[in-house]
Amino acid sequence: MATPLTASQLLKALRDEGVVVHEVRNWRKHNRNSKGPWGPVNGVMIHHTVTQGTDNSVDLCYDGHADLPGPLCHGVIDKKGEVHLVGNGRANHAGLGDRDVLRAVVNESELPPDNAADTDGNRHFYGFECINLGNGGDPWPEEQKAAIEKVSAAICRAHGWSERSVIGHKEWQPGKVDPRGFTMGSLRDRIKQRLAKPAEGATEPGTDSGTGTDTDTGTGTDTGSDTRPPVPPKPQHPPYEPFPGGGFFRPGARSEVITAMGKRLVAEGCGHYKEGPSPEWTEADRKSYAAWQHKLGFKGKDADGMPGKVSWERLRVPNTRD
Structure with missing residues (x-):
């Protein structure tokens, strides 16, 4: 859904x-x-x-x-x-x-x-x-x-x-x-x-090969032309957190990225939390992430609850800097 x-x-x-x-x-x-x-x-x-x-x-x-x-x-x-x-x-x-x-x-x-x-x-x-x-x-x-x-x-x-x-x-x-x-x-x-493989033509995170702006109800005003609004001077972060690497997820690690990850797992129906999620990496995070990997069809070592790049990118964890 x-x-x-x-x-x-x-x-x-x-x-x-x-x-x-x-x-x-x-x-x-x-x-x-x-x-x-x-x-x-x-x-x-x-x-x-x-x-x-x-x-x-x-x-x-x-x-x-x-x-x-x-x-x-x-x-x-x-x-x-x-x-x-x-x-x-x-x-x-x-x-x-x-x-x-x-x-x-x-x-x-x-x-x-x-x-x-x-x-x-x-x-x-x-x-x-x-x-x-x-x-x-x-x-x-x-x-x-x-x-x-x-x-x-x-x-x-x-x-x-x-x-x-x-x-x-x-x-x-x-x-x-x-x-x-x-x-x-x-x-x-x-x-x-x-x-099971990354998208073959994927652009860098935060880029958009579409043109214009629109809303979820399809009421956008863009005509598809090459005329684009000025680029704002404020640096733009990617909309989703890039994969922080496997070594990031270890006992005792703390980060708002882990909280954001947990919220996305709950939203996907994969949460195994009695409390939280919280900024600290716990066994509940690992079990929740394993449920997400199983949902994607991964098995064995690929579904051990330790985040990998492919499953992380599909989870689309919102950027915590925005």
Whole structure:
């Protein structure tokens, strides 16, 4: 469960993952927020378009049609493996689905059968439409499958989710068959392998490959142009604490960084604290961090409760100097 990414945060996450992104028209303000809530978000949903051609598929997903107004997703993934962002906020893509499936996504557990349509999925899922006829014969180029993997991993990485937070429309709503042509199990395996490594195109902490400013409700005013506001003279700290190194976490160590870490672990449902968290590194911190490592899918020595660079970066501990 998480607050939706802003437009700039989403754009940065995708580009950090190595995704080629196209910004379509006024996508930053294009949403269905007036028709219902957007968030908290819990996962990513993959669809196929049942269309051919990039331009008309992107236009359809942006505009929608008389019976179903757009945006019909947040992004369209074309055959070349490039992503076209068409919406920021609530989108008409998921419809009503099974609340037991949503619960499993939240818990990152095995998915049950989708045998009910009683929960608003448009509120809880990012949606990506992949250009494919969905007839079982239209091929899925490797470039396109790689982009689906990267897009899903980018959002999971941004929220600290595992591959189990990615589902297909066919796993959410009874009667749906999309995406057809590959298994969601194989896609989740690819996402899991990608999440075990740092993002391939990541920029330095505190930089933003997106342009402009926006808010969580998608009401930003930036037009995507190259005109940027003056850089403030005050030195800017990275938004998240950089990994302080394994030797930092030792018995008796004290720092506000440890307190901030503990609060993030509690927020992620991994807290094992009877009191605190406090500035002092304790066994409760180690147990809490081990729970976080297990949540990310690490095992054995990689889940011993001693922070490592990959798990630390995914935890996104706020910078204590701000």
